[in-house]
Amino acid sequence: MQTVTLVPKEQFKISVEAETITPDNFAGKSADEIGALVAFEGNAPRPLSELFDIKVDGSADAADDVKIDINGNVNRVKRIGEAMTAGLIMINGDVDMRCGAKMKGGTITIKGNADSWVGQEMTGGEINVQGDANYYVGAGYRGEACGMRGGKITVFGNANDFVGEHMCGGEIVIKGNAGILPGASNKGGKIVIEGDTDMPGSEMTKGTIIVKGTVKDLMPVYQREGIEAIDGVEFTKYVGDVVVDGVGELFVK
Amino acid sequence: MIIKDVLCPFCGCLCDDLTVEVEDNKVIDVQHACKIGTSKIKGHDRIKAPMMRDDKNGEFREVSYDEAINESAKILANSKRPLLYGWASGVCEMMKKGVLLNEEVGGIIDNTASVCHGPSALGVQEKGLPTGTLGQFANRADLVVFWGCNPVQAHPRHMSRYSVFNKGFFAGKGRKSRKIVVFDVRKTDTAEMADEYVQVNPGEDYMVMSALRAIIADKADVVPDSVGGVPKEKLVELGEALKGAKFGIVYFGMGLTQSRGKYKNIDNAVSLITELNAHGKHSIIPMRGHYNVTGFGQVCAWETGFVNAVDMSRGIPYYNPGETCSNDLLMREEIDSAMVIAGDAGAHFPAQSIARMGKVPVIQVDPFHNPTTEMANIVIPTKVSGVELEGTAYRMDSVSLRMRKIVDVDFPSDEEVLDKIIAKVREIKGASS
C-alpha cells in the first residue's frame, strides 16, 4: 500500500490543471519523482513539488494499491483523477472542474464540493461528493454523443443544472436537489434524484430517472403509464420523450 | 464626394446599400441607413491619444503609442492567465492577429458572442443549424417567426430588407405574402406588427418548443392544457400553421440565449425546425448583434477549430463554455490581466464580473471612451473599422463582404496595434526563454 499525501502550499487563484494527479501516475514513485510531475498554473508549467507538500508512505506496484490524500482546498485544481483506472483519491476539501473526467476505475471521494463536470465522460469507478456538485455532473464534452458511460457518482448535497446530460450508462445519485434538465438527451443509465428538480428527461431515448422529491415542471412530452412501486414506494411512471420516440422511464413520486 | 454601396458597421444585418457623402474628409450625410447606422457612421467623440495610469482610480496621462504598446505587451507576456476579450467591432483581418496573439501569450480569447449568441453555438453543437442566406428567406418565406428577438429595436432595417416587407421571387406581395408570428415574453414593437403574438412565460420557451414538437409529431395527446403560459389549442393551431408553411423561417435572439435553459433553447428550436422539414421547408437563424461578431466565430473556427472561448494555456486550443468564457473566468477570479478590444466588457458584463476585472491590469484597444475605459490602465485608440478602415465582415448569415473605407484618419488600425504587441511579446518571451 502506498499512501501519497498532498497539501497545497497556497490557495491557488489561477486554476491549476493537474491531470497528473492519479494513482496510475503515482504508483511506485518516490516523493521526489511525484514532485517532478508537472501541472499547469494557467500557462505556466509547475512541478507538483512547487505546488504541494508531498509525502509518500509505503510503496505500491500498481495503481490499485495507491491512495492519494489531498489535505486542503483544491477548488482551483482541475482534472484531478483524470482517466484513472484504479486506486483511491481522497480530497479533504473542495475540488475544481473535471475531477475524475474519463475515469475508468477506482474511487474518488470529495469531502467538500465539486465544481462542474465531475465525472465527465467517465466509464467506470466511483465518485462520491459529500458536499454539493456544480453543473454537468457525469455529463459529456461539447458535441460528443455520450457523457458518462459507466461507474457511479453519488452527490450527498445538491447538484446544479444538466446532471447526466447525454448519459449513456452508469448511475448518478443526487441525495439533495438537482437543477434544471437532468438527464437531457440521455441514452441509458440511471439517475436518482432524492430531492427536487425541474424538467427532467428531455429528449431521453433510453434510461431511467427517478425523482423522489418534487418535479417543478414536467416536460410536456411524457406519456403517463400509471403507478409503479420501486422498493415499496409508489411512483407515477412516465415514458418518453415521445418527440424522440424515447422509451426512457421517468418515475415521479 | 459621394460613396455608394457602403456597408454599415453596426449590426449583423450588414446592410450594403448605404450612400455616404463626404466633404473634406468628414461625413456630412448618410442615406439609406437606419438611425443607428447613421449615428455610427457620423461618429462620436473619441479618445484622442493613448493613455495610461497605474491606479484605476487615478487620472490618465497621455503617452505615446510605443509606450502604451510596450507596456501592454509586458503585461500580457508576463501573465499566467490573460483574457483577450471583444473582437466584434473589428474586421476579420485583426481577428486573425488576435488568435495569434493569444497563442503567443497562452491566454484565452473570447468574443462578445460569449454574452450574446455563444449559447447558440452550443445549441448548434448539439443539433446543427438548418439555415441559409438572408436572400433565400427574403425570396421564399411565407411564414416568418421572430422568437425572443425584437428587430424593430435591434436590427431596424431587417424587416424591410430581408424578412417582412420586402418582395421576393416567391413572395411577390412582400408583407402580404407572409404570415408573421412573434414569440416573446412581452409585447414588443415587433410583436405589435405581427399577425400573431404568442406570449410565453419568462424562461418557459423550452417547454413550449417541446410541446410544439410533440404536436407536429402527432403526439398532441401527451401535451397538457397549457404550456409556458400558452393554451394547448393555441399550440395546436401554431403547429398546423408551421406544418402548412411552404417556407418557414425562425429568427431568434437573446430572448432564447439569455433566458433559462440558454443553449438548450437553441438546441430545442433547431430540432423543431429539423422535424418541420419533413413537411415544408424550414430554416432558423440567430439575429447576430455586432456587424462582425459572426466573423469572429468564423475566423476563430478556421484558425483553432473552435468558435470562441479558446484557452491556449496548454499550447493547444481548448474550448469549453462554462469554463473558458470570459464571465466564467472573471467570476472565478482566475485571470491576471485582460485586454478588451473592439468590444465593451464594461458596459455588457454583470457588475460582479467587472468588479473582478477591476482587480487586474486592463488594456483597452478601442476608438471610444466607454465603461471599459473607466476600468482600464492602458487605453490605445484605433481606427473605426468600416468607416476609417476597409476589411472583411460576416453578416449574420455568414455571408462575408468587404467593408469600405469612407474617411481617412491618422489613428493606427487594430491590426497594426496587435502586430506591434505580438512583436514585442515575442521579444520579451524570447529574452526570457
Next chain:
Amino acid sequence: MSEMLIKNATVYDPINNINGDMMDIAVKDGKIVDSVSGSARTIDAGGRLVYPGGVDAHTHIAGSKVNVGRIMRPDDSRLNNKPGTKVTRPRTGYTVPNVYSMGYGYAEMGYTTAFEAAVPILKARHTHEELEEIPIIDKGGLTLFGSNWMVMDAIRENDLDRLAAYVAWGLLASRGWGIKIVNPGGGEAWGFGKNVSGLDDPVPNFEVTPRQIVRNLAEANEKLNLPHSIHLHCNNLGKPGNYETTLATFDVCKDIKSKRDRQSLHVTHVQFNAWGGNHWGDFESKAEPIADYLNNNDFLTIDMGQLVFGSATTMTADGPVQYANARLLKARWSNGDVELEDSSGVTPLEYHPQSYIHGIMWAIGLELALLTKDPWQVLMTTDHPNGGPYVNYPMVMTMLMSKKRREEEMAKIAELTFERTSIAGIDRELDWYDIAIKTRATHAKVLGIVEHGKGHLGVGADADIAIYDIKPDETDATTEYNKVEAAFRHAAYTIKGGEIVVKDGEITATPAGKTFWVRSSAPADGHERMMEDLKMKFKKYYSVNFANYMVQDEYVEHPYVVETGYQ
C-alpha cells in the same frame, strides 16, 4: 532562389512515362530544370521512391461548409491536437482540421496541391479567406453552377452564349477554376424542401431538366475552352438504385468534344452513385456496370470517393441528401441554402465495418478503382471528409496495392458485404506507377494543370516533389503494406516549389501556396444579355448589392491566373 539536386531517385512520373528509373532531379528557382551547378544543395535519395507532389482534384478543405463542420463539431476539433512549433501553428481536428493542420497534413503525405470542390459564388470570399490561410499547398476552387437561377434561365431560354458568358463571369466573381455541378437542379428544388428525381424531372418553377443543365453546362465549358471539364456530382446520390441515373448521366455528355487533351466529363465520388437495390434491405454494389462503361468509353473520368471506417463529416452542396442522411441516422444536421445559387448540408457520421451498408460502400470505391482497366480514368479520393478524412490516403493506397491488405480489412467487415459486391474476388494489385497516376498524374491531367507545372517532374514543372522512405525495388507492397503506409504517411521529404517543407515527416517550412483561377473571355452579345439579366436579379432578388458581390483581389493574395476564352 537556390538550386537543388536530388540524386539517386527512383522516379515514377507517369506524365513523362518514367516508370521507376533511377535518376537525378535538378531544381532551380522553384522549377524542375535539366541541370544545376555544382553548388546546388544535394539530397541523396539513395534509391528511394520519388513521386511528383500529390494532387487532390476533389476535396473539401475550405469555406462555409467546412467551417460549419468545425463549429458544430468541437468533438472533432479535440482530436489530433498538436501544439505549434517554431515553424507551425497549433493543429486541431481530424475530419475538419483547422486551416493549418489542413495544409500540414497534405504536405506531410507528400501532397502539394488540393482543389476545393464546391464554392458557392456568394460565399467564395469566405472560401478564399480560408484557402489563403492554408499553408504550403497550392489550391483552387470549383464553382457551383448546377442550381443557379442565371444558369437555368439562360438554358430555358435556349441562350447558350448568355450561359457561357455567365459561367465566365461566375468564375471571375468567385475566382474559380471550373464548373462544379451538384445534384443538378436539386439545390433549387430543395429551396422548397423538394428534390429532383432524375435527369428528366423538371426543376420546379424553372422548367428545365437536370439533363439540360448538365448538357448545356458541358457545352458552355467547351465553348469557353476551360482547362477542366465539368465536374459533376450526379442526381440521386445516396439512394439505392442510383447507378442507373449515373449511367444515364454519363451518356448525356458522350458526344461532347473537347479541344483540350482531357476528358469532357468528370463525375465525382462515384462510390456514392454506384448503388444497386431498391432500398436499404437489398442494397448492393453496381460498380461493375459503371466500370464496364468506363472500360468502353474514354471521354470521362471519375474519382473513387473511397469510404474509410470511423468518423466522417459529410458535407455537400446536395442539400436534400444531407437531410435524408441526418434523419436516417438521427444525426446533427446543418443546412446552408445560398440564395439564387445552391444549397448545402453538413452531417457528421460514423462508418461502421459491421454495418453491411457501410461495408458495401467501402467495397464499391475499391471495385471502381480495380475493375476499371485504365488507371488514368479513376482518381483516388475519399471525397474528404465525406468518405473519410484525407489523412487516410496512405491506407487507401495500400488497399489498392495489396490484396492481402484488403483481406485483412475484409475480416472486420459485415459478411453480407461479400455477397453484394465482387471485392473478395478481385485479385488486381496496383503498382508504384499506377499509384503515381491515381494520386497525382491523373488528378493534374483531369484538372488541366499539367501545363501549369503540376503532377509531373518534367523540365519546367513546379519543383513539387515527394521522397518517400521506401525503396521500390526492395519492397513488396503486396505484403509489406504496413511499411508502405508508414512511408506514405510521413514523407522523407516534401519539396514545394523547390523548398523543403517536410523532412522526416516533420514540417520544416510553411510558404504560402498559390491559388489557381481562370479568367475567360465570353461572347460579347451573350455577355451583354447576361449582364442585363444579372443586374435585374441583383436588384430584385439578391440580398447583397452587385457592387459588393464579386471576390476582390485582396482575397487572392497569391493568384495563378489562367487566361482562356470563347471559341
Next chain:
Amino acid sequence: MNLNATFISGRTVNQGCNLENKTSQAYFDAAAYCEMNSKDASSLGIESGNNVKVTTDHGSVVVPMAICDGNPDGLVFIPMGPWANAVVDPDTKGCGMPGYKGISAVVEPTDEKAPTMPELMARLK
C-alpha cells in the same frame, strides 16, 4: 410599497445609437430607465420619470421609471448597459452566459438619484 417582478434586459434603438457615445447624457437617457406597464406603475404610485430602485439577489440600481404597456404585469425591463448589469445574475450556468433575463426582482419607488455611468463604474473599482 413594492412590486415583485421578473426582470429582463435587451437592446433598444436609442441604446444602439449611443453605443459609441457612452459618456454622454444621451446614453444615460437611452440606457438608464426601467420599463413597466401602467398598472404596475400605479400600484407603486409613481409616474414616468420617477426613480425606482430595482433590487435582485445580485445587486440593486436606481433608475427612472418609464411606461411600456407591452409588458405583462410584473415584467420590468432595463436596456442592456451598466444599469441593467448592476442587477443581472453573473452565474453562467455552466455555459458561459450570465443571466440577463428572467431574474426575480423587487422594484420600489425611491428618492435616491440614479448614478451616472462613471459613478456606477467607480463602485466596481
